[in-house]
Amino acid sequence: MTTTQHPxxxxxxxxxxxxxxxxGIDLTGKVAIVTGGYSGIGLETARVLRAAGAEVVVPARDVERARTALKDVPGAEVGHLDLLDPASIDAFAEKILASGRPLHLLVNSAGIMATPLARDARGYEGQFATNHLGHFQLTTRLWPALVAAGGARVVALSSRGIRFAGVDFDDLHFEHRTYEPFVAYGQSKTANALFAVEVDRRGQAQGIRAFAVHPGLIVDTGLVKHLDPAALQAAGALDSEGRPVRDPERQMKTVQQGAATSVWCATSPQLDGLGGVYCENVDISPLVTPENEAAWAGGDSVPGVLSRAVDPEAAARLWEVSERLTA
Structure with a gap:
């Protein structure tokens, strides 16, 4: 597979x-939407984009909670959106389109991780439905606003969790296999990375470029609420007192460090003319080749992306399946 996965x-x-x-980047006149922009790295992403001059819109299932969280981000807008509710996604997108504003930056930062088995009203597995399908529907509904920007970027929050699983096209929703929370998470994060590949392919001629991001392991956000603290301690992410361990070279980052790659992908002129790549540590990740796969799998200090997460054929297939699933 030929690839542009070169740092x-x-x-x-x-x-x-x-x-x-x-x-040094001025976003005055730019419009940004940040899902999950009222907690964790999403909130930090929204904050710095707003501070750089962008109009920032934060979709939220709990609007009042979002407004409270964004009290120190003056001018940030909040709109109602539930990624598990297709009707609310359509309603949010329709309001944005009706406003006539172009959309320059779409950062799909919201997500859930390793949750117990849950299904949405359509019967779709919860992590795949939230992390991928909800953002797929949102992005495709907002496509006219992205085109109108005359140069837009879409950022999909993926994860090193791609190592847990690829996309199982034969059983996306765990109807025939045993549900494993981290396998479902891995599938959804691989889907996020593949989504960026296909958004970029389809959107490039219209000025839309897309990037997937591994932000790092940031344990002081709500993302890890379903994980056992003892397991996080055993993994070295928490110390003996239950406090987050900071070791950026092993991907254990602060919220401010975790948001850096998303913001870089959304705004940096270093990426002009590029897209469809997976990024981490504020750079494009190298492709994990067979000879370095053991080192990559053996720890968090070796950067890289698995080929299955940037495979253009899988990305195209996932898009077609997602279109059917979201009607």
Whole structure:
């Protein structure tokens, strides 16, 4: 497989923060939507985009909670959206389109991880439905606004969780196999990465470029609420007192560091003319080749992306399946 998965030598790294990577970039006149923009790295992403001058819209299932969380982000807008409710996604998108505003930046940052088995009203598995299908529907409904920007970027939050599973096209919703929370998570995160590949292919001629991001392991957000603290301690993510371990070279980051790659992908001129790539530590990730797969799988300090997560044939197939699933 030919690939553009080659690091640029961006000058940034694992310790870089969102504020550092956006320094000197003026987003005045730009419109940004950040899902999950009222907690964790999504909130930090929304904050720095707004501080750089962008109009920022944060979709939220709990509007009042979002407004409270965004009280220190003056001017940020909040709209109702539930990624598990197709009607609410359509309603949110229709309001954005009716406003006539172009959409320059769409950061799909919301997500859930390793949850117990749950299904939406359509019977779709919850992690795949939330992390991938909800964002697929949102992005495709907002497509006219992305085109109208005359140069837009879509950022899909993926994860090193791609290592847990690829996309099982024969049983996406665990109807015939035993449900494993991390397998379902891995499938959804691989889907996020593949989605960026196909958004970029389909959108490039219309000025839309897309990027997938591994933000790092940030344990002081709501994402890990379904994980056993003892397991996080055993993995070295929490110390003996239950406090987060900070070791950016092993992907254990602060919220500010975790948001850096998303913000870089959304705004950096270093990425002009590029897209459809998976990024981490504020650079494009190298492709994990057979000879370095053991080292990559053996720890979090070796950067890289598995070929199955950037495979253009799988990305095209996933798009077609997602169209059917979201009607």
């Amino acid at each position: 640029l030598g961006s000058g940034f790294g694992a310790t870089s923060t969102a504020e550092e990577v956006i320094k």
